[in-house]
Structures are given as structure tokens and as C-alpha cells.
Amino acid sequence: MSRSRVLMVVLFCAALLVPISAAQASYSLICSGYSSCADKGYANFGYSTHKSTSYWRMYTGTNCTNYVAYRLVTTNGMPNERPRSGVGNAEDWGFAMASITDSTPALGSVAWWGKTGHHVAYVEKIVSSSEIWVSESNWSGAFDWRKITKSGSGWPDGFIHFKDLKLVNNVRPTISGVVKVGGALTAWGGDWTPKGNTYVYRWRADGVNIPGAEGKTFTPTAAQLGKQLSVSVTATRPSYPTLRAYSVSKKVAPGTLKATTAPAITGTARVDSTLSASVGTWSPTGATYAFQWNVDGNPVAGATGSTYTPGPAEVGRRVTVTVTASKLGYDKVSSTSAPTAELAPGPLTATTKPSITGTPKVGLPLSAHHGTWSKPDLTFTYQWYVDGTAVSGADGTTFTPRAADVGRPVTVHVTARRAGYATTTAISPQTAHVQHGTFRLIEKPTVTGNHTRVGSRLTATTGQWSPGGTYSYKWYADGVPIPGATSTSFIPTSRQLGAKIRVRVFIRRAGYATASALADNTEKIERGRIQNVTPPTITGSSRLGSSVSVSPGEHTPSGATVHYQWLRDGKVLTGATGRTRKISVGDLGHKLSAQVRFAAPGYTTRTVTTAPTGWIKAKTTISVSATTGTRRVSFTIKVAAAGLPAPDGTVHVRFAGDHYRTVTIVDGRGTLALTNQASGTHAYVFTLRGTLKLTSATYRKTVTIG
Known part of the structure; x- marks a missing residue:
């Protein structure tokens, strides 16, 4: 820079030291001098120790252009090279840098007075569009800070924006945490230049700010489910333009419900005892819950309430309950309780x-x-x-x-x-003490028998009783007990003749009271009838001189007395009353029989006549003697009858097969002579035919004829 040019810069910077009239601008000095400003907290940013260094080839020392160049290099980060040759004298800066000069102040921009004051200053603070604070170094004057308000011609002619101070987001904000409903998220504001800014966080869903979501942390709700979530970080710093940076968007997933305490079952684990389910504790709260009861791990159809009553089919099995939590914006989650003990059988009462x-x-x-x-x-x-x-x-x-x-x-x-x-x-309650049983008479006793008379057996029927038992009997005659008559039957004796008989039957059984019942009376007892079981008979030989006897036979009563009367041809033989009779001559040619009369007390006398004997005869015998000769034989025949004189009669002789001869017997004697008999031994049979009084007789004689 020429000396004259430097002089002009100095003059221009110095010109600003001349107070501006009130009509032109309104300003106030905040501080003046390095030390004074430092005491008040206003820095010179090290210029006091670097003013001897030239920046942008400006003159060193206290002047406005070297100070502003110093600040643009050290604070705004510009290279220590003059950006354009026209940037020398303060009055030229705005013209030389017209492309980046406007009327809008910005932090770190250069306040330029090229038309009114030939001066530049460093904009330290933008209070508003009509108030700024600047720091400046005046030629051969003091370093100061001023507050300038826009109220006239003293306002800078323009503001040169070489490299305004801006907030820079070096690394964009991020979201940590799982982006899901209910998931706690934390925003990291990113990396900024400069440091130490103020940050405002706004959470956004699908690019729209979420009302009230303005902190570093945020927990998505169901309203954000499925939307793209991001966070905007707005950095502010005094006098710096606000800058907003955005995180990467992430889709909000359904939240995860978690059972921090598992569901539990309370109640007695047995059939018909109601079990109750508690849902446990869940994070987050506010879920709704559904229940499913399980038996041995298998869901029970319809068992979806908070209580469950096991049925009898489930005895010996274990019960669990599965609680499913639901919350808007969250995936459903289920948690199952610990199993109960094995279900005990239900009570019966x-x-x-x-x-x-x-x-x-x-x-x-x-x-x-x-x-x-x-x-x-x-x-x-x-x-x-x-x-x-x-x-x-x-x-x-x-x-x-x-x-x-x-x-x-x-x-x-x-x-x-x-x-x-x-x-x-x-x-059950006890009964009264057991009493003796009572017999029930279904059918009364009876007296049976063929006849109601002495000697005829009467038999008692017991009747019909319930229950049965053992029986005993007592017989009565006209209501008076008959001594000794205690069996099932009774035979009336003469003592009961004309009386009516009945029997009392007694029944006994262990545990029962003895009972009895009377049969009806019989008719009056009539006289008995003597009965011959076997008829009387006559025994012995019906021959003259023999004895015959009467056997009375078997009869009832056995003790009846027996009387005998002999009959000849059915007529009574006077005096013949013994049981035995010797056959006499008077009986010859007749038949004997006997009347047997039975008598017993209370019985009607009975007379029975025996069958007659055969004809009573004398027994005859034949004896024969023989005299033989040549072809001849003579017989002497004798006939005798026991107990009688020699009888008369006829003897028939059979010989030689069918030859017969008849011999007349007189006084028991007769003879027979036979001739022309064949030689040899021959048998001759002599037969006497019987009569009414004589028996027949036969004699066999064997002789040998020469």
C-alpha cells in the first residue's frame, strides 16, 4: 500500500472518532481501552498482543482495517491473504466486495461505513435488525465496544459478509434406544461448531413435530406407531443464526410389554375349588389382560376368565394360567404362571x-x-x-x-x-335298640286226621308263620290240657271219648318273642274202631287128631282183648272158646272156622270170622305086599285111617304105562292078582281117592317078575 493510501485509511478510520451527530445515528460506548474493556468482560480477542502483526498486508498497530483483518483471520478462519486488491482503505471495502455486501448485519460480518465515515468494524452481536454491537480499533485511538441502533444516517452503509460466523453441525443428531412404542429414547444433539451452544430438541413423527415432545428423551406412544420418528436439534447462540439439524428417521415399531412379575394363581388346588389369577405386574402399566387357563399345559376351552374352577376330570393334573397383555401400540405378550400342585380330589359333603x-x-x-x-x-x-x-x-x-x-x-x-x-x-343316627321280633301268623294251625274217634291219629299242622321257627305242641280236650300230649300228633283214648280236641302250636326262634296259636276244635271224639291190620287166621293141620289155633292177626289198638268162638260149618260149637282146638271125629267131613271178637275201652267191639279150614279128614295110608311068579304077581293091599276103624274104599292100580285095575277095599283090606306080566322089573302105583272124611293116599311098589 502506498504511503498516501495508508494515510487515507488512517484518516478514514480516524474520522470515525469524530462523534456522529444525534440526527445521524444513535450509539453508545460500551467500553473503551483494552484494560477497561477486559475489566468489564469485553475481550479484544488477543489483538492487544498481536497488533504489531500485519494482517491482509494492512498497517500494524491501532487501526480499523488491521483489527478487522485480524478478526476475520483468527475468529472467522479466513486465510491471512487479502481477498481482493481493492480491500485496502476502509472506504473501498464495500465497493470492492459489493457482491457480498448487503444491509443485513450478521455475526462476524464487517460493518462498513464507506459513504459516511470511511470505517470498518467487527460485528460482535446482533441484538435485532435495528441494533448491533461492534468491536473496533480506531487509528491512533482506543480499542472499544459500541452499541449502535438504527436511527439515522449513523447506521453502517452495509455489511460485508466475508465469512460470517455461523453454527455448523459437523455430525448430525442421533437417536439411541430401540425405536418402538414405550421404548425410552435419548437424543444426542450431534457435533457443532462452535461449542457451547443452546440446543432445543423437537421430536417428529413423519416430519411433523409431536406436541410437547421437546426434551432430549422421548418415549413413543401408540400415536407414533408405524410412523417415521426423528429428532430435530435447533442450535442457538447469541448473535449466531439459528441452525437446525435432523437425525435419521426410524420407523416406530410396536412396543414390548414385559411381565416384571409373572402371573400367579391363588386358591386351593383341588376339584371344585375356585382358583383366581393375578395378572402379575407389567411394564408399562395400563395394559388390558386376557386369561387362558391350562390343564397340564393344554388350554381349557372357554376358560378365559380371571377365575377357574377345576372339574373332576382334572384330578391329579396341574393348572396354569396364561395372561396375555394388550396395549395400544404394543405387541401382545403372554406370560404363564407357575403350575399349581396336582389337583386334589374335590370334597363330597x-x-x-x-x-x-x-x-x-x-x-x-x-x-x-x-x-x-x-x-x-x-x-x-x-x-x-x-x-x-x-x-x-x-x-x-x-x-x-x-x-x-x-x-x-x-x-x-x-x-x-x-x-x-x-x-x-x-x-346315620343310631336307631333305638333292636327289639325282639314278632312272629306273623299267616295261616292258623289245624288238626287233621281221617276220623275224630278214639284210636285215630290226629296230626297238628303248624300253620304258616313268618318267619319260621321251631315248634312245640300242646293238645287239649274240651279246653283242658291233656297230660303228656306235646308231640305233633295225638291219638285220643277212651279218656277223650265225647270231648272236642284242639291243639296249640308254639313257635320259637332266637331273637323273637315266643308266639302261639290255637287250632279250631275237632268234632266230638267218637268211639274208636278196632282195625285189623292183618286178619285173624287158623293155623295147624286140618286132620283128625291134630290141633288148630287161631292167630288174631295184627290189630289196633294192639292192647285190645281178644275172645274166640269156634264154628263148624259156620255154626257155633258150644263151649269151643279157646284159641286152640283139637280136631275130633265129629269134625270129620266138616270145615272149621273161628269168630274173633276184639274189645277195648272207648272202642266199638269188633268181631271177625276167620276163613274156614279145608275139609276135616282122617289121614289115610296104603301099604302093599307082593308075591311074584312066572309072568304073574299078586298084591295084598291094606288101607288104614288114623283114629278110625279100617275103612272101606276103592284103590286104583296103574302099571305098564296106561293099564289100570280097581281093587275094592273092605275093612281096610283088598287083593289083586295080575298075570301075563312081562318079565322084568316093573313099577305099580296104588292110589286111594279121598273122600269128605278121608284123605287120598298113593303107594308105589316096584317088583321083579321072572
């Missing part, structure tokens, strides 16, 4: 105790009613007890007390069963 109906008496059936129970569809078994002891085999719905149970109470134990439930037994 007798809401009404079992009961016993019937009279507690031996032989009368008692019936059990199972009572009412807390559950339907049960099966029941029964066990009867007497005085607290189980009765073996008494396991039906009825029980008939036994004799051994008299005086003792009865109960029934009813056991209820159903699949899935605990087998339970309920006990």
Missing part, C-alpha cells in the same frame, strides 16, 4: 345325613336312605353296623336285624364315590 327307616326289630327289614349330598351323580355303598361293629356281608340298602342284635342300636355307613372326588363316608 353329606348335606343331609343318611337315615334309617323301619322298626328296629328282629326280622323286620331296615332300609337305608343315602341322604343328600353336595354333588349329583354319585354311587353309594353301604355298610351296616350294630353297636358300632360292622356286620359282615351287610352291605346292601336293607338290613334285617338278627337275634344277636337284640338290645343294640343299628347305624348305617354310606360311602359316596364319584370320579374326581374324595371318597367320603357319612353315618
Whole structure:
């Protein structure tokens, strides 16, 4: 620069030291002098120690152009090279740099007075479009800071924008965290030049600011689901133009619900006991919850409430509940509780105790009613007890007390069963003590027999009783007990003749009160009839001189007295009353029989006539002697009758096959001579034919003829 040119710069910078009239501008001095300004907190940015250095080939020292060049190099980062040759004298800067000169102040720009004051200053602060602060070094004057307001011709003629101070975003903002609903996000503002700025964060969805989302952190809501999320960082710094930078956009994914505490089941793990589910705790809160109950890991159809009552089919299995959390903007998430213990059988309760109906008496059936129970569809078994002891085999719905149970109470134990439930037994109240049983007479006793008379057996029927038992009897005649008559039958004796007979039947059975019943009376007892079981007979030989006897036969009563009367040809033989008779000559040619008369007290006398004997005869015998000769033989025949003189008669002789001869017997003797008999041994048969009084007789004689 020529000396004259430098002088002009000095003169121009110095000219600004002359106060500007109020009509031209309004300004105020903030500070003046390096030390004074430093004391007030206004820096000279090191120029006080570098003013001896020339910048942009300006004169060193205190002058406006070297100071502004210094600031543009050291603060704005321009090279220490004059940008254009015309930038020398202060008055020329705006003209030389017309392309970057305008009327808008900017931080770090050069305030230029080329028309009014031939001066340049460094713009330190933009208060508003009508107020700025500048720092300046005046030729051979002081360093100062001034505040200038736009109120006349003192306002700079222009502002040269060599390299205005700007905020620079070196690295754009970023978002850390998972971009999803409910996910906590943190914005990093990026890297800026200069440092130490003020930053304002605004979160954006699909490029639109989210109302109220203005911090470094943000948690997306369901309203941002699926939208592109970004953050804008607006950097501000006094006098610097505001600059905004944006992060990369990221799509907001559905949020993740998390069960921080798993669901839990409360309640007793058994059939028919209600289980309740707690949802646990979830992050974030505010979700809605759905339930699904599972048995052994398998979902139960329709079991989607907060409670669940296990059924009997699930006994022995384990229950879990799955809670599914739903929240707008979040993926559904399920969490399953820990399993319960194995489900115990459900309880069965007798809401009404079992009961016993019937009279507690031996032989009368008692019936059990199972009572009412807390559950339907049960099966029941029964066990009867007497005085607290189980009765073996008494396991039906009825029980008939036994004799051994008299005086003792009865109960029934009813056991209820159903699949899935605990087998339970309920006990009925005790009955009164068991009483003796009572026989029931269905049909009264009777007296049977063919005849109501002495000696005829009467038999008692027991009648029909319920139950049966053992029987005993007592017979009565006209209502008076008959001594010793205690069997099932009774034969009336003469003592009961004319009386009416009846019997009382007694029945006994263990556990029962003895009972009895009377049969109806018979008709009056009539006289008995002596009966011949076998008829009387005559035994012995019906021959003269023999004895015959009467056998009375078997008869009833056996003790009857027997009387005999002999008959000849049906006519009574006077005096012949013995049991035995010797046959006499007077009986020859007749038949004997006997009347047998039976008599017994209370009986009608009975007379029975025996069958007659054969004809009574004398026994005859034949004896023969023989005398033989040549072809001849002579016989002497003798006939004798026992007990009689020699009889007369005829003897027939048979010989030689069919040859016969007749011999007349007189006084027991006769002869026969036969000739022309063949030689040899021959048999001759002599026969006497019987008569009414004589028996027949035969004799065989064998002779040898020469």
C-alpha cells in the first residue's frame, strides 16, 4: 500500500472518532481501552498482543482495517491473504466486495461505513435488525465496544459478509434406544461448531413435530406407531443464526410389554375349588389382560376368565394360567404362571345325613336312605353296623336285624364315590335298640286226621308263620290240657271219648318273642274202631287128631282183648272158646272156622270170622305086599285111617304105562292078582281117592317078575 493510501485509511478510520451527530445515528460506548474493556468482560480477542502483526498486508498497530483483518483471520478462519486488491482503505471495502455486501448485519460480518465515515468494524452481536454491537480499533485511538441502533444516517452503509460466523453441525443428531412404542429414547444433539451452544430438541413423527415432545428423551406412544420418528436439534447462540439439524428417521415399531412379575394363581388346588389369577405386574402399566387357563399345559376351552374352577376330570393334573397383555401400540405378550400342585380330589359333603327307616326289630327289614349330598351323580355303598361293629356281608340298602342284635342300636355307613372326588363316608343316627321280633301268623294251625274217634291219629299242622321257627305242641280236650300230649300228633283214648280236641302250636326262634296259636276244635271224639291190620287166621293141620289155633292177626289198638268162638260149618260149637282146638271125629267131613271178637275201652267191639279150614279128614295110608311068579304077581293091599276103624274104599292100580285095575277095599283090606306080566322089573302105583272124611293116599311098589 502506498504511503498516501495508508494515510487515507488512517484518516478514514480516524474520522470515525469524530462523534456522529444525534440526527445521524444513535450509539453508545460500551467500553473503551483494552484494560477497561477486559475489566468489564469485553475481550479484544488477543489483538492487544498481536497488533504489531500485519494482517491482509494492512498497517500494524491501532487501526480499523488491521483489527478487522485480524478478526476475520483468527475468529472467522479466513486465510491471512487479502481477498481482493481493492480491500485496502476502509472506504473501498464495500465497493470492492459489493457482491457480498448487503444491509443485513450478521455475526462476524464487517460493518462498513464507506459513504459516511470511511470505517470498518467487527460485528460482535446482533441484538435485532435495528441494533448491533461492534468491536473496533480506531487509528491512533482506543480499542472499544459500541452499541449502535438504527436511527439515522449513523447506521453502517452495509455489511460485508466475508465469512460470517455461523453454527455448523459437523455430525448430525442421533437417536439411541430401540425405536418402538414405550421404548425410552435419548437424543444426542450431534457435533457443532462452535461449542457451547443452546440446543432445543423437537421430536417428529413423519416430519411433523409431536406436541410437547421437546426434551432430549422421548418415549413413543401408540400415536407414533408405524410412523417415521426423528429428532430435530435447533442450535442457538447469541448473535449466531439459528441452525437446525435432523437425525435419521426410524420407523416406530410396536412396543414390548414385559411381565416384571409373572402371573400367579391363588386358591386351593383341588376339584371344585375356585382358583383366581393375578395378572402379575407389567411394564408399562395400563395394559388390558386376557386369561387362558391350562390343564397340564393344554388350554381349557372357554376358560378365559380371571377365575377357574377345576372339574373332576382334572384330578391329579396341574393348572396354569396364561395372561396375555394388550396395549395400544404394543405387541401382545403372554406370560404363564407357575403350575399349581396336582389337583386334589374335590370334597363330597353329606348335606343331609343318611337315615334309617323301619322298626328296629328282629326280622323286620331296615332300609337305608343315602341322604343328600353336595354333588349329583354319585354311587353309594353301604355298610351296616350294630353297636358300632360292622356286620359282615351287610352291605346292601336293607338290613334285617338278627337275634344277636337284640338290645343294640343299628347305624348305617354310606360311602359316596364319584370320579374326581374324595371318597367320603357319612353315618346315620343310631336307631333305638333292636327289639325282639314278632312272629306273623299267616295261616292258623289245624288238626287233621281221617276220623275224630278214639284210636285215630290226629296230626297238628303248624300253620304258616313268618318267619319260621321251631315248634312245640300242646293238645287239649274240651279246653283242658291233656297230660303228656306235646308231640305233633295225638291219638285220643277212651279218656277223650265225647270231648272236642284242639291243639296249640308254639313257635320259637332266637331273637323273637315266643308266639302261639290255637287250632279250631275237632268234632266230638267218637268211639274208636278196632282195625285189623292183618286178619285173624287158623293155623295147624286140618286132620283128625291134630290141633288148630287161631292167630288174631295184627290189630289196633294192639292192647285190645281178644275172645274166640269156634264154628263148624259156620255154626257155633258150644263151649269151643279157646284159641286152640283139637280136631275130633265129629269134625270129620266138616270145615272149621273161628269168630274173633276184639274189645277195648272207648272202642266199638269188633268181631271177625276167620276163613274156614279145608275139609276135616282122617289121614289115610296104603301099604302093599307082593308075591311074584312066572309072568304073574299078586298084591295084598291094606288101607288104614288114623283114629278110625279100617275103612272101606276103592284103590286104583296103574302099571305098564296106561293099564289100570280097581281093587275094592273092605275093612281096610283088598287083593289083586295080575298075570301075563312081562318079565322084568316093573313099577305099580296104588292110589286111594279121598273122600269128605278121608284123605287120598298113593303107594308105589316096584317088583321083579321072572
